[in-house]
Amino acid sequence: DIQMTQSPSTLSASVGDRVTITCRASQSISTWLAWYQQKPGEAPKLLIYKASTLETGVPSRFSGSGSGTEFTLTISSLQPDDFATYYCQQYNSYFRGFGGGTKVEIK
Amino acid sequence: QVQLQQWGAGLLKPSETLSLTCSIYGGSFSTYYWSWVRQPPQKGLEWIGEINRSGSTNYNSSLKSRVTISVDTSKNQFSLKLSSVTAADTGVYYCARAMPAGYIPWGQGTLVTVSS
Helix, strand or coil, X not given: CCCEEEXXXXXXXXXXXXXXXXXXXXXXXXXXXXXXXXXXXXXXXXXXXXXXXXXXXXXXXXEEEEECCEEEEEECCCCHHXXXXXEEEECCCCCCXXXXXXXXXXX | CCEEEEEECCEECCCCCEEEEEEEECCCCCCCEEEXXXXXXXXXXXXXXXXXXXXXXXXXXXXXXXXXXXXXXXCCEEEEEECCCCHHHCEEEEEEEEECCEEEEECCCEEEEECC
């Protein structure tokens, strides 16, 4: 099974900061990667798919990049609503595993 | 707009079988896969498995011996059974549609607690 590793596991940042989260796959997944945002008590919300395509309705401050085994999620200017946990998920293979998550906290 | 509504028993004893069902509203099974994901308390997301309308399944190898996902196209529902549960199976269980673009939508989540 393809393993997904996210870093960091926790990130402390301030409103207005540029934030970058990294996701690494144990083998190449082309661009078959999605990013989700999850807030406490809620189901995950799809932000980005195919590594870099923004889901409809997601603010443009979110962006994704990468291919193969290394991917990044960037928030260009962190807003109060963005403090949450973020997960990557690969869907290159039948085992659609998730990364361990990155919690974005208020500094 | 497709919506998923899930339900099932929320409190189980060790060794019992977890059983959850997810209903599809506003759409049909179509050509997609339909998935189950779980989240232990204060931990990350774990992919459990998926099924399509033909009944073809894929499972997480770590759970495969205990998991059965089934489909009832006549009721527009799919279900999860997890046998021989332990406290480690406690968490929120979600159903979701596996689009080519990722998982959307998700069910509301069901908290399952395993306790003697």
